[in-house]
Amino acid sequence: MNKGNILEIHNLHVHYRTDIGVARAVNGISITLAKGESLGLVGETGAGKTTTALAIMQLVPDPPGVIEEGEIFFKGKNVIYNSEKENQKMRGDGISMISQDPMTALNPVMTVGEQLMEVILQHKKVSKKEAEEMAKELMETVGVKADRFRDFPHQFSGGMKQRVIIAMALLCKPEILIADEPTTALDVTIQAQVLELIQSLIKQYDMSMLLITHDLGVVGEVCDRVAIMYAGQIVEEGSVLDVYTAPQHPYTQGLFDSLPEIDSDENRKLISIPGVAPSAMEIPSGCAFHPRCRYKQTICEQTPPINGEGTHWCRCHFPLR
Ligand code: SF4
Numbered sequence: 242m243n244k245g246n247i248l249e250i251h252n253l254h255v256h257y258r259t260d261i262g263v264a265r266a267v268n269g270i271s272i273t274l275a276k277g278e279s280l281g282l283v284g285e286t287g288a289g290k291t292t293t294a295l296a297i298m299q300l301v302p303d304p305p306g307v308i309e310e311g312e313i314f315f316k317g318k319n320v321i322y323n324s325e326k327e328n329q330k331m332r333g334d335g336i337s338m339i340s341q342d343p344m345t346a347l348n349p350v351m352t353v354g355e356q357l358m359e360v361i362l363q364h365k366k367v368s369k370k371e372a373e374e375m376a377k378e379l380m381e382t383v384g385v386k387a388d389r390f391r392d393f394p395h396q397f398s399g400g401m402k403q404r405v406i407i408a409m410a411l412l413c414k415p416e417i418l419i420a421d422e423p424t425t426a427l428d429v430t431i432q433a434q435v436l437e438l439i440q441s442l443i444k445q446y447d448m449s450m451l452l453i454t455h456d457l458g459v460v461g462e463v464c465d466r467v468a469i470m471y472a473g474q475i476v477e478e479g480s481v482l483d484v485y486t487a488p489q490h491p492y493t494q495g496l497f498d499s500l501p502e503i504d505s506d507e508n509r510k511l512i513s514i515p516g517v518a519p520s521a522m523e524i525p526s527g528c529a530f531h532p533r534c535r536y537k538q539t540i541c542e543q544t545p546p547i548n549g550e551g552t553h554w555c556r557c558h559f560p561l562r
Pocket of ligand 1: 490
């Protein structure tokens with residue numbers, strides 16, 4: 242494991258074995274995350290992003306989920322071999338996750354203060370009084386007034402609930418924050434505020450972040466590097482600057498072509514990617530993107546491309562650049 246990396250994933254395969262077949266959700270991905278770095282994991286629904294996050298947290302539902310192959314190193318230790326006790330500690334102090342739906346992540350019959358205190362008391366050896374003080378302090382840090390400590394989740398707006406979830410994720414000062422579509426369920430006006438909050442907390446707490454999203458705009462604003470996922474594989478990876486200015490993979494190019502350019506005066510026609518992403522149960526042969534790719538050649542239908550090399554690479558027989 243590289244010394245500067247806090248997280249390394251090597252050749253991870255995660256499948257779900259169901260009565261109607263095997264869903265190959267993650268098919269050989271490798272990613273790294275350096276200390277203090279933010280990596281965006283971008284892809285359509287079903288690309289395997291959330292399964293990757295669950296595998297890192299050791300929360301893949303088993304059955305039907307199985308980590309078939311691969312290694313996940315957190316601070317040099319392969320978490321696949323962790324005991325449940327070690328995983329619980331890792332999920333509190335090491336890696337925290339915020340999910341896309343703040344409505345379901347909070348218990349509706351407990352006040353937010355009680356919920357924050359519960360997490361603190363689970364992970365820290367402090368008195369109830371100290372836990373209450375810590376919870377209130379953190380509420381203020383994320384922009385929720387401490388006098389709302391005894392309010393129930395239904396008394397909060399979506400944006401405020403997401404702030405509470407963020408506070409909960411930060412309670413144990415994790416080293417990695419996994420944010421899974423943290424702004425998707427929020428109004429557009431609130432999205433920017435929540436993103437800004439996440440960005441400032443990452444700096445303040447010196448955390449690394451894995452940001453999972455389908456939104457290239459969000460990644461462009463807050464991440465250092467980006468990995469584009471398609472059908473359970475990373476198809477392109479590089480710095481945000483490199484990938485956004487010179488995408489190499491036809492899928493990445495297709496994602497950009499389908500985005501409106503707000504700053505541009507040109508009347509550019511939006512081009513959508515034809516077809517739909519494949520089901521994890523029926524991944525096409527060769528390059529999984531070939532049924533939708535306008536650059537495909539015969540080899541693409543039969544032979545899977547391999548990962549390119551360097552700091553900006555893609556997985557394609559005929560890279561665009
Ligand atoms: Fe398109 Fe072929 Fe590249 Fe796949 S390998 S993205 S089908 S050109």
